[in-house]
Amino acid sequence: MTLALISHPDCLGHIEIPGHAEQRARLTTVLEALDAARLNMVSVTAPLAKREALLLVHGADYVDQVLNCEPDEGWHKLDPDTALSPGSVNAALRAVGALIAGVDGVMANTFERAFCAVRPPGHHARPEAAMGFCLFNSVAIAAKYAQQHYGLKRVAVVDFDVHHGNGTQEMFWDEAGLLYASIHQADFYPGTGQAHEHGGQGRIINAPMPAGTGSTSWRQAYENTIHPALQSFSPELLLLSAGFDGHTDDPLAQFNLCSDDFSWITAKLVDLARETANGRVVSALEGGYDLSALGQCSVAHVKALDER
Secondary structure: OOEEEEEOHHHHOOOOOOOOOOOHHHHHHHHHHHHHHOOOEEEEEOOOOOHHHHOOOOOHHHHHHHHHOOOOOOOEEEEOOEEEOOOHHHHHHHHHHHHHHHHHHHHOOOOOEEEEOOOOOOOOOEOOEOEOOEOOOHHHHHHHHHHHHHOOOOEEEEEOOOOOOHHHHHHHOOOOOEEEEEEEEOOOOOOOOOOOOOOOOOOEEEEEEOOOOEHHHHHHHHHHHHHHHHHHHOOOEEEEEEOOOOEOOOOOOOOEEOHHHHHHHHHHHHHHHHHHOOOOEEEEEOOOOOHHHHHHHHHHHHHHHHHO
């Protein structure tokens, strides 16, 4: 089995406002931790996504707003938490391009699975708006791309970031061939992801968990709610929004998970992909804001992608 690590230095060109949680050090920490772990990965350079790829899930006016309002210096705020700096557009296009390259690679059997070490994250980005550190919704774009370019009938996104991926849910709401499943902290940012939210086609699966949730109840929620839905859907491709901010040390949330939990859920998802999708999994870095925990969890996640 070949595992690809897909990234690009341009993702460090998205410069955070001083003190912002979504900082360049997140990506350098992940890459340094993976390098130190000496994992067996093939390195793939993320291409720049084209405008037409963004239009698979985003409106033209919003796409052009982002592409055309990058500042020459300083920052241009798109929402209270999300800003453009010089270099942000290329970073976001590389993040989307990484997911597309991952889909191309697993569909061509160039590699079986891929981890996209990119930023900015994507799962809060809505069709017409930036939100929650996110500019373009990379996993949603990749799902639509897989459908349109490879004729896949069933593509699933599993999101284990502690924050609900409201953007992905919104984009998948009426799509029978796309399933979105999320396990996240309940009654928390961004305020979506209630258990009764199932979408127009019944393909939205939410497992909200209370603050303080630890390993046992989190794993049970996955086993009881998300895994059966995935088995029933039988995806031909599995995309992961891999957020590690559920770790007990993360400053932005109140779950009590450890790196072994992210290894466990990854192994479960790889096993499912082997059953239904010829093992094809493409994972994208989302949240995770304690640098030490982020490095540990990323290594645990990628080891599980590689070793199963």
